[in-house]
Amino acid sequence: MHQLTHGDIKAAADRIAGRVRAVTVTPADPGAIRAAGRDTPGSGAEPACEVWLALEFMQHTGSFKARGAQNFLQAHRDAGTLPATGVTIASGGNAGLACAWAARQQGVPATVFLPTTAPRVKVAKLRGYGADVRLTGSEYAEALAACEEFAAATGALASHAYDHPLIAAGAGTLVEEIHRQIPDLDTVLVAVGGGGLFAGVATAAGHHGIRTVAVEPENCRALHAAVEAGRPVDVPVDSVAADSLGARRATALALHAARQDGTRAVLVPDAEIVHARQALWDHRRIAVEHGAATALAALTTPDRPGGGPGSGYRPASGEKVCVILCGANTDAGTLIRD
Structure with missing residues (x-):
């Protein structure tokens, strides 16, 4: 590692x-x-x-998450590995917001998986950034599993809320x-x-x-x-x-x-x-x-x-x-x- x-x-x-x-x-x-x-x-x-x-x-x-999201997507843009299908992420809210914001700047779509317990203020802001928001499960781990399935099926670039x-x-x-x-x-x-x-x-x-x-x-x-x-x-x-x-x-x-x-x-x-x-x-x-x-x-x-x-x-x-x-x-x- x-x-x-x-x-x-x-x-x-x-x-x-x-x-x-x-x-x-x-x-x-x-x-x-x-x-x-x-x-x-x-x-x-x-x-x-x-x-x-x-x-x-x-x-x-x-939140601070904007820093990591910018670094992640810009690094992939520089390397030519940012797909047209965009990026996907599972998040309690903040990482999803940062990912959607950075994706919009890069001109690619973002699909964000959140647990159903995510605060409404975060869900509303995500949609304001143009993200496709999908509420799945009651915990982050369940949203993450759904996100991984989506990435495998669509070819979207899988980001992570923190483990990268x-x-x-x-x-x-x-x-x-x-x-x-x-x-x-x-x-x-x-x-x-x-x-x-x-x-x-x-x-x-x-x-x-x-x-x-x-x-x-x-x-x-x-x-x-x-x-x-x-x-x-x-x-x-x-x-x-x-x-x-x-x-x-x-x-x-x-x-x-x-x-x-x-x-x-x-x-x-x-x-x-x-x-x-x-x-x-x-x-x-x-x-x-x-x-x-x-x-x-x-x-x-x-x-x-x-x-x-x-x-x-x-x-x-x-x-x-x-x-x-x-x-x-x-x-x-x-x-x-x-």
């Missing part, structure tokens, strides 16, 4: 230059991270760290942009589903000497399970963030990245994901999906007695931390309180 390298990410950055929006990075307000969390007795004082937010939800199509080196390398370009803006960054926090974003981020971050913290919902722990088993394995999927982080198994690329020095993985409960998402709205009027709020929840989750899963990540004093807010394809009405 091809192992992702920093050279892959640099090539992706050159390939998609001018085709995606550069990420905006902004400092969190002093005290905001503690304000976002609960004042749990015994949880300790807020560390004197510096927290930045990478506003990648402002990317084309509303070109997709992961495109995602990793995000860290190159963050590093240029914060050259002395210590740590980057990133949510993990199947692991495409994490693999790209960890590869780029490792090259620059930046620690990567992979954050998963407690009940969507594909990366944790892979690390424990020593190989990618299937896991149950049951989280408020399942629409974007609900992969049944992590990729081999993600497992390889998780084994490298300078990476750490943490789990956060759904209640804290919901709380972190609401806090972003209440304090900054930032509306993100639960998957994006998962990364921030690593900082706002109160410590549990004895630590362990669900205790989040505690930066050291003086540590510079950047939280990737990776997507905003959500129903903003669920954030507005009376």
Whole structure:
């Protein structure tokens, strides 16, 4: 299997230059991270760290996925392997949106398979990009099986939501942009589903000497399970963030990245994901999906007695931390309180 390298990410950055929006990075307000969390007795004082937010939800199509989709299709265009029958993909929503958007730019059709549980806002946006949307099964894995059958029958180019080196390398370009803006960054926090974003981020971050913290919902722990088993394995999927982080198994690329020095993985409960998402709205009027709020929840989750899963990540004093807010394809009405 091809192992992702920093050279892959640099090539992706050159390939998609001018085709995606550069990420905006902004400092969190002093005290905001503690304000976002609960004042749990015994949880300790807020560390004197510096927290930045990478506003990648402002990317084309509303998520980081536009980077990988552009890299994937442009690489095939350059190689002469982009068929007239177009591209097909299975997705919880965001990868499909990015694929349909990039396909429209390339002038080829896109057929997107989604589980029936996909948020209506994502389905509507997909159709707005001109995609042929097919709702199949209740989980991503079922949509993926239908997508594979379609590709075999039609000759359409099969893309993947996260399990492809070109997709992961495109995602990793995000860290190159963050590093240029914060050259002395210590740590980057990133949510993990199947692991495409994490693999790209960890590869780029490792090259620059930046620690990567992979954050998963407690009940969507594909990366944790892979690390424990020593190989990618299937896991149950049951989280408020399942629409974007609900992969049944992590990729081999993600497992390889998780084994490298300078990476750490943490789990956060759904209640804290919901709380972190609401806090972003209440304090900054930032509306993100639960998957994006998962990364921030690593900082706002109160410590549990004895630590362990669900205790989040505690930066050291003086540590510079950047939280990737990776997507905003959500129903903003669920954030507005009376």
